[in-house]
Amino acid sequence: MRTRSLISKLEQFTELSAVEKQALEDSTGDIREFAAKEDIIEQGDSPDDLHLLVEGWASRYKILADGTRQIMAYLIPGDLCDVHVTLLERMDHSIGALSPCKVLFIPRHRLANLMRKHENVSRALWWSTLVDEAILREWLVNIGRRRADKRLGHLICEMLLRARAVGLTDDGTFEMPLTQEELADTMGMTPQHMNRCFQMLRAERLISTRGKLVTIHELEKLVSFSDFDPLYLHQEGNRVAVGRNPRAPDAA
Amino acid sequence: MRTRSLISKLEQFTELSAVEKQALEDSTGDIREFAAKEDIIEQGDSPDDLHLLVEGWASRYKILADGTRQIMAYLIPGDLCDVHVTLLERMDHSIGALSPCKVLFIPRHRLANLMRKHENVSRALWWSTLVDEAILREWLVNIGRRRADKRLGHLICEMLLRARAVGLTDDGTFEMPLTQEELADTMGMTPQHMNRCFQMLRAERLISTRGKLVTIHELEKLVSFSDFDPLYLHQEGNRVAVGRNPRAPDAA
């Protein structure tokens, strides 16, 4: 099942029948691999296929005139890169692999068929784009109104819940294949300051790291430290979910 | 024509036939007025009608636990407040009037009919939500990566172009019915600092203000000062548009 993680995510919104799942699976095309730092889609492209991230992490980003970068979204397995772009002639930003990635290509016409035949799948896909937008809004809040250390805490909470929804967590620990520089470019700061933030969170015993593995010792403490409210993720049973794992990790 | 500004905006994306325009107009319901600072939609609501802003400015915002506010979008005439919410059970943020507003209510079932019958209108409406999302991404870039004074300059450029698209500008001047505090809550700073930013832009002769009227003396200077690239607004003939008025202001 190459669409396992997508389905796992969509089922947070609505139950899908076996037929629907199969139809989704049957709509998929090739899988292509991308190396870390490679672009999956570049600004100016107008891709013919929908891109589904199956493995690895990627980012939506823009490069400014002065060469600085702003990352506007993280994509993890189960996330779609460009559900919509058909309507805008060209991408106004790029999507790049943050770690080695596997990307599933879904020809647009097959997607269109799928969505026409399966109302339920169609709604679930739209739901996922609405959640993406909600996440974007929350990032704006995060950058606009929270201090650097809380900002990092907030992001870590979010990524834990998102990773959990696609079965990529092991209790309070998950892999976050990002450099501190990438995180800095996400949260509007410098790598040096990002580093200081990590040290604060570690000193407060809110998180610890080993390589790219992050572990959150007591999610509730980090949640309240970071003023995190999972409502915006629109995950079913959200509030309950902060505390335990709502679904058994999928078998690999 | 109560949908004049919406149509004016949509026609940046595609020409609409007289029949389509009429169908859009016929789908509308009541108009309601809101006073400045009044909420049009509150967090937690799940509205039955689509809300189209016809007059005045409104904002999408969230209030944080510590009482601070983050504004995540400005809505001006022609903008839709909640094209989608049907799919998410409840609003994860509020929409409030910034100035006295007139809001046109469009019953969801009529909208659904309209979109079913008129593919072209449907596409135009989706296009407008995609543009909203693109704007949101650009705001993230703005807050994340630009210094306070450029941030303000960037926003002013954007609002000029958006206002122009719905016939609300008079050359380089337009009404921006916002307090400095609201602007500060938009761009992640304090009102005091926002005030300093205004003074910088005025000192550089990039803008001047009289009451709520803002005038941009030479758009090109402000554009380059603010590192503004109108691509993200996905307005037809964008690049040309920075400089002259692409359409004659609609007769009132």
Add this chain to the structure above:
DNA sequence: CGGCTCATTGACCAACGTCAATGCCGGTGG
């Protein structure tokens, strides 16, 4: 004339950026 909201000012301070090293670690060629 108060009383309100909003704009403006100035002194001071903290968060965060800048600059310039240094350390760490995994990978690679010899």
Add this chain to the structure above:
DNA sequence: CCACCGGCATTGACGTTGGTCAATGAGCCG
């Protein structure tokens, strides 16, 4: 096996942007 290299993490000193606090003014309205 080991020296070296390159990318990333970390550190410290110091500078700047923007926040805080506390007034003062300016315009509007009953």
